[in-house]
Amino acid sequence: MNAAVLDLVDEFTVHTVYTADRLLADMDRNGIDEAVLVGYPICEWTDNWYTLQVAEAYDRLYGIVMLDPFAEGAADQLRRCMETDGILGFRLGAACPADQMWETFDPGVTWLxxxxxxxxxxxxxxxxxxTVQLLCDHGQLDQALELVDRYPGLAYLFDHFAHAGPETPTDEGTFAQFAELAAYDTVAVKVSEIPHMSETTFPYADMHDHVRWFLETFGRERVIWGSDYPNVSDVASYPEARHWLRQVDSLSEGDRAWLTGRAFRRHVGLD
Structure with missing residues (x-):
């Protein structure tokens, strides 16, 4: 592992090589039965070998791979990945340059x-x-709408509040385009990476209005919690990434049950 990669993960509180076994140990300590591993290869971003290996080897873990739709043979690569037990779909980093769909963000790109x-x-x-998982900025939701409108039969997951912070209004401007996406039953949103989106500490109360807006707009059947761990381990522990949802006013135990498991399983066809 080269020095640049070590510098990149230096602020993480987890082991530099965060293996599936370490993840499962963290899950056991925090009462989590199953998890989805979203591929994040920081050396070669389309190298999905470990995600494929983990999804096939562990019954408790599923996988989302990283793919380049413009690459030669991309369709065949997708088919090969989807042949692996436990692989649910792929992620597109629409908020990043097309040739580097991770870490380097440019919300002005239009390649989607x-x-x-x-x-x-x-x-x-x-x-x-x-399943199509999209990491886009809320200013790019118009592009996402075009994609969903063209291929409405696919299941979509939108990551991380579309990079909206606590001061981003929910009922006007670019973020409000989520209301148009909610018209498609195949679209779900993730309340994930909240320790990074928030400008406060646990329980990240400045983002709770955004959570409530998603629930009102999409219904609890299409709002999905995600820890984004260990990516958030520079600012939050696994228990903090998991339990902030308990602190959101107006959520019932039934709501939390949907957000932390039932909604995802239903949306991607695991039930």
């Missing part, structure tokens, strides 16, 4: 609109029933 024309890739997604 161009990717819609990669029909062979999207046909493979439809054929394999792949």
């Amino acid at each position: 609109r161009d990717a819609i024309a990669e029909t062979e890739f999207w046909q493979a997604a439809v054929e394999t029933d792949a």
Whole structure:
């Protein structure tokens, strides 16, 4: 592992090599039965070998791979990944440059609109029933709407409040386009990475209005909690990333049961 990678993960409180076994140990300590591993290869971003290996080897872990829809043979690569037990779909980092869909953010890029024309890739997604996970900025939701409108039969997951912070208004401007996405039953939103989105500490109360807005707009059946651990381990422990949801006023135990398990399983077809 080179020095640049070590510098990148230096602020994480977890072991530099955060293996599936370490994840499972953290899950056991925090009462979590199953988890989804979202591939985040920090050396070569389309190298999904470990995600594939983990998803196949551990019954409690599922996988989301990273793919480049513009790459030669992308459709076949998707088909091969989806043949692996436990792989649920792929993630597109629409808030990043097209050739580096992680860590380097540029909310001004528009390549997601161009990717819609990669029909062979999207046909493979439809054929394999792949879940599409999108990391985009709320200023890019117009592009996402075009994608969903073109391929409405796929299941979509939107990450991290679309990078909206506590001061981003929910009922006007770019974030409010989520209301248009909510018209599609195949779209779900994730309340994830909240320790980074928030400008406060646990329980991140300045983001709770955004959580409530998602619930009002999408219904609890299409709002999904995600820890984003260990990515948030520079500012939060696993218990903090897990238990902040208990502190959101107006959420019932039934709501929390949906957000922390039932909604995801239903949305991606695991039930």
